[in-house]
Amino acid sequence: MLPNEKGKIAVLVIDMLNDFVKPGAILEVPAARNIIDNIKKLIQVAHEKRIPVIYVCDSHRKGDKEFEAWPPHALEGTHGAEVIEELAPQRGDIIVRKRRYSGFFETDLDLTLRELKIQTLILTGILTDICVFFTAVDAFYRGYEIYIVSDGTASIDEKRHNDALEKLRMLARAKVVKTEEAINLLKKV
Ligand SMILES: [Zn+2]
Numbered sequence: 209m210l211p212n213e214k215g216k217i218a219v220l221v222i223d224m225l226n227d228f229v230k231p232g233a234i235l236e237v238p239a240a241r242n243i244i245d246n247i248k249k250l251i252q253v254a255h256e257k258r259i260p261v262i263y264v265c266d267s268h269r270k271g272d273k274e275f276e277a278w279p280p281h282a283l284e285g286t287h288g289a290e291v292i293e294e295l296a297p298q299r300g301d302i303i304v305r306k307r308r309y310s311g312f313f314e315t316d317l318d319l320t321l322r323e324l325k326i327q328t329l330i331l332t333g334i335l336t337d338i339c340v341f342f343t344a345v346d347a348f349y350r351g352y353e354i355y356i357v358s359d360g361t362a363s364i365d366e367k368r369h370n371d372a373l374e375k376l377r378m379l380a381r382a383k384v385v386k387t388e389e390a391i392n393l394l395k396k397v
Pocket of ligand 1: 268
């Protein structure tokens with residue numbers, strides 16, 4: 209593929225799970241509730257255009273190594289590990305389960321994307337500075353073109369969110385776009 213030739217595109221929805229999004233959840237990220245509608249709009253356009261929507265979801269085992277850094281969350285098979293009902297996956301959507309921050313680490317995300325001949329990723333979800341960040345960096349390592357939706361991602365506070373976007377712009381050559389711009393991208397496909 210030539211460097212400037214745009215490959216196929218996919219929308220990634222990262223960790224929009226009950227254990228992170230619902231009020232009072234174990235690892236609640238209140239700002240995650242502000243991005244639900246924007247992600248929903250993106251998903252709708254993706255479905256209309258038959259663009260793959262890939263949910264990248266924490267799914268931990270009991271006693272998972274990650275729980276040395278965090279309280280137990282998103283245990284596989286529990287309600288907490290499910291995507292919030294407002295964004296519930298539909299038929300044809302893909303779910304990739306992960307046990308670490310990056311959606312690429314020891315998962316079949318890369319294989320899935322390569323099989324679908326996807327070169328460009330639109331990243332949404334949480335947290336901008338943790339799972340979105342490490343997934344974007346890993347995508348960069350693998351040569352994907354990356355768009356991060358600034359009003360379709362969230363963190364614990366605005367500073368952490370903005371710092372992460374700036375780092376991704378610098379380090380992962382990510383293009384930071386608003387929902388409307390991302391929708392326009394999808395519509396052009
Ligand atoms: Zn986790």
